[in-house]
Amino acid sequence: MSDAILQARGLSKKFAGFTAVDNMDLDVERGSIHALIGPNGAGKTTVFNMLTRFIASTSGSIVYDGTDITRHSPTAVANRGMVRSFQISAIFPHLSVLDNVRVALQQHLGLSYHFWRSSRVLESLNDRAMALLEEVGLAEFADVISVELAYGRKRALEIATTLALDPRLMLLDEPTQGMSSEDVGKVTALIQQVSAKRTILMVEHNLKVVESLADKITVLNRGEILAEGPYAEVSRDPAVRQAYMGTEDV
Template sequence: MSDAILQTVGLTKEFRGFVAVNDVNLSIRRGTIHGLIGPNGAGKTTCFNLLTKFLQPTRGSIRYDGRDITGMKPAEVARLGLVRSFQISAVFPHLSVLENVRVALQRQRGGSFDFWRSDSLLRQYDARARELLEDVGLTAYAGLTAGELPYGRKRALEIATTLALDPVMMLLDEPTAGMTHDDVGRIVQLIRRVSAGRTVLLVEHNLTVVSGLCDFITVLARGSVLAEGDYATVARNPDVIAAYLGDEASTEAAHG
């Protein structure tokens, strides 16, 4: 696909004879929200780790924005604009919300983590940090320590710190995991807003989130691609229903 920003060919990862990801061919179109779903143990997180270079593949190749990144390190692909947020909220709990975003801005612009630097040097990042907090609805929380935030707001903060790295493509791992219904709705709206002008690859178990957000979906099962298409297509696929969606989704598909 000429408009693909991220592609894998024959991507495979084995752990002592166990094949966690098996000959996966992905093609993520630029400017879309692409969902990666599947049952527990399907290989989704391993696939994410391969794409963001926290793991090296046993076989296969990965191309991002026309460049072979198969042998690169995580920091190298992040500098190219391929940035991942993690399933477990990754914030500095004892720093303020504003300071968390400022740390990410320092990293993106080549600054160090020297928190004892002069206030004047650090304040150069404040205006942009406040813009990012406004983008994710956290302006009122800027002065709180991150550890005081409710869980859903912590995930919004993590997305703000991800945006501080100025990503071209964001990989979001279970962004609504463990959230209340209200928090889920807020994060869905946030993802939709920040995806403008970007590409998003999303691992998510909440099928309502997937159906509402994703332009295209890849279903993994036992490490292999089981099906691909829009939500309506994969939800009606009998192999997908049997492997992952179960009776509840079968009923949804029948009535959807």
């Protein structure tokens, strides 16, 4: 029996007569890693923006964990445990690694971040912050200024700040974009690790990453679902090969 933590029905988005996403149905099963893939311009980021309410859908509905969130604000959606990390690393580059996580923890606790808070208040967050850094392999870099981190470690820090918001559903937008093969392997392993306690919906261009991680794949093309299923099944679909490669013979 289906246990979908996220369901979209008839989701569409039109921009000045251009249909970016057209009547899309999506089910993300609780505890799974679900990949949303497709060629450039397929509508993947628009779907992410609608699901997280950064843009309003033209039509359709979104139900998260049993609650209709179609008209909720992005903050309300995040507070319910559906948290998105962005394609471009969204960290404070001139704060330390530890302070970046403490900022996210204060946000989750309903506190605004102030540099003049007493050391006692800030240090009360240290154990949880360090535990999150340990989880993503960054504990030894706690005192490093974030701008000095290698690119792959910046993405790991972004995942740590996302985890600080205690998500039940994480939406990862191109988590391995622009990485070396070594960093891709590290971040792939990290995503696998953090998925043990939560559901992940990810947009990813690297099909090797998708193959190794995803339980289910939804392929978008020109705003519509082209195929859906396990990687082994979807990768053999002639329509998918045509959309990606321009030929059915791969």
